[in-house]
Ligand code: SF4
């Protein structure tokens with residue numbers, strides 16, 4: 001019957017030492033994670049935690065099935081991680097079984113399950129997962145060091161330590177088995193199907209040499225295992241625990257809404273200036289990063305050479321947080337040491353420790369630069385791709401809030417934006433009274449002139465861009481033409497409409513946002529609309545997802561959804577040859593796609609015109625921002641290359657004759673882009689409403 005001697009060549013002293021090491025590992029793990037937990041709890045209160053069951057399900061799915069890790073485009077990386085994770089888990093369980101057999105089952109119960117069929121299956125499985133573990137590690141070495149991806153250039157030292165220890169453990173595990181098989185001439189050797197060929201190569205070596213090599217390998221394996229487990233709580237490996245914890249805690253209530261500052265009039269402190277200003281759930285984000293770099297893949301700032309790199313922001317703040325708490329946090333966090341603590345007053349004349357430096361460094365300025373904070377377009381590409389649900393955008397906006405509302409430090413262009421929003425209710429210098437001028441020419445009526453607003457099917461929320469910008473007024477006119485053709489009774493708020501508040505909110509001016517939002521909510525409540533249709537995804541998102549925080553709950557649809565509905569119901573007929581500009585590429589606006597998951601409606605509409613549309617390489621949840629979100633449309637793009645040009649060049653590189661969009665900000669960014677790139681004669685920029693209106 002196949003079996004083996006447990007603890008061959010391992011003395012009782014060595015076994016005792018091993019248990020001592022296990023105790024040390026357990027204590028260090030418990031201490032490390034308790035310190036992390038206590039560090040998080042220094043943040044502001046957060047809670048209560050709702051939907052515990054659903055949260056738990058998602059956290060476990062991420063931890064054990066790698067649900068967000070294995071996705072289209074990330075199959076290699078997902079499988080790599082799965083092999084390493086499950087390889088380690090199964091080998092760990094295998095070791096526990098050995099100890100259970102050696103120290104409990106045999107001595108106390110005279111029972112052994114380490115024989116016969118169980119033993120055969122156990123060995124076959126252990127060898128399989130040991131091999132997968134090694135394959136996963138070699139895949140990681142290839143990805144990190146040989147593929148030379150730009151996103152991994154700065155994250156190599158922590159990776160090298162972790163991969164080095166894991167590889168050593170995997171290889172010495174098989175070597176131990178091979179040495180034993182060869183020295184003991186084990187008859188069941190072939191069931192150790194990975195270690196067996198190696199043991200054949202060792203046959204002929206003197207058994208005493210094999211035993212000596214086995215003892216050395218055993219000790220080095222034990223010590224490496226201890227080093228690994230001691231390293232877990234202070235390195236990127238902490239994500240094994242903190243990643244699923246972050247998934248468990250993520251915001252589930254308002255996917256596309258920023259957190260509301262309640263009773264803003266009564267507040268004396270706004271946003272985040274120092275770590276403790278974050279709530280404790282937000283602090284967990286900074287500890288959860290697994291350094292995979294997926295947040296960089298579609299980030300417009302990283303891909304156009306700007307200072308903001310979402311992974312670096314999270315890792316640097318995490319290192320800063322842990323060093324302030326006196327917890328070494330791996331080799332990451334060069335900025336704290338590089339900062340030299342500008343302007344700080346260290347009392348020690350000696351070289352300051354990293355903890356001292358971190359204590360004296362400021363969150364904004366030393367660890368995160370203001371340029372980084374203002375570069376973000378809030379496009380959400382980072383959040384969408386992050387396997388452990390780190391929520392970069394709310395963290396960035398919290399810091400913007402402090403800069404704007406407390407320190408009055410923000411880009412000069414925003415002074416004009418805030419002043420115009422306050423005075424005119426729009427981001428420009430146009431008087432509020434001229435908001436509906438375009439409508440008079442287009443024959444669109446304002447609500448104030450409608451005798452019975454309850455008869456209206458929808459209120460068309462035009463938004464500032466389409467109300468005042470001549471190019472986008474053509475889009476508003478096209479949508480009005482479509483609604484009229486479909487027999488939809490509608491009107492606009494006109495002079496009663498103000499900016500939805502989106503640019504103010506994303507720029508950190510929550511106070512101004514709430515004033516604008518409350519004014520609009522009062523107006524809309526007055527008219528009790530059955531439905532609101534918005535042609536601007538930023539307005540659509542704000543009205544739909546953020547106004548409910550202030551008591552304004554309305555049914556809001558985007559114009560792409562309404563047009564699709566009208567076509568599907570037969571109320572609107574579009575001639576297929578509508579596209580006069582040829583077959584166009586469709587660009588997903590971030591606030592329509594990633595924020596609200598409206599991917600199909602505009603595509604359905606584009607499919608009704610001749611030739612359909614061209615799908616861009618970066619599309620749907622991987623769409624690339626046009627550069628306008630997060631109030632960036634109102635700021636100069638001074639750093640790196642232009643985001644809109646990056647996107648346009650991608651579209652120009654396809655067979656498309658132009659780019660179709662569903663957002664007035666995208667229209668403006670791309671119109672400017674085609675002129676700057678000198679392709680306006682051959683590459684069109686059109687909103688889907690214009691395309692459909694052509695075919696009526
Ligand atoms: S929201 Fe967009 S621009 Fe901002 S960090 Fe994330 S991916 Fe980059």
Ligand code: SF4
Pocket residue numbers: 288289290291292293294295296310311314382385386387388389390
């Ligand atoms: S923030 Fe998320 S996506 Fe970015 S490197 Fe960290 S874990 Fe990966």
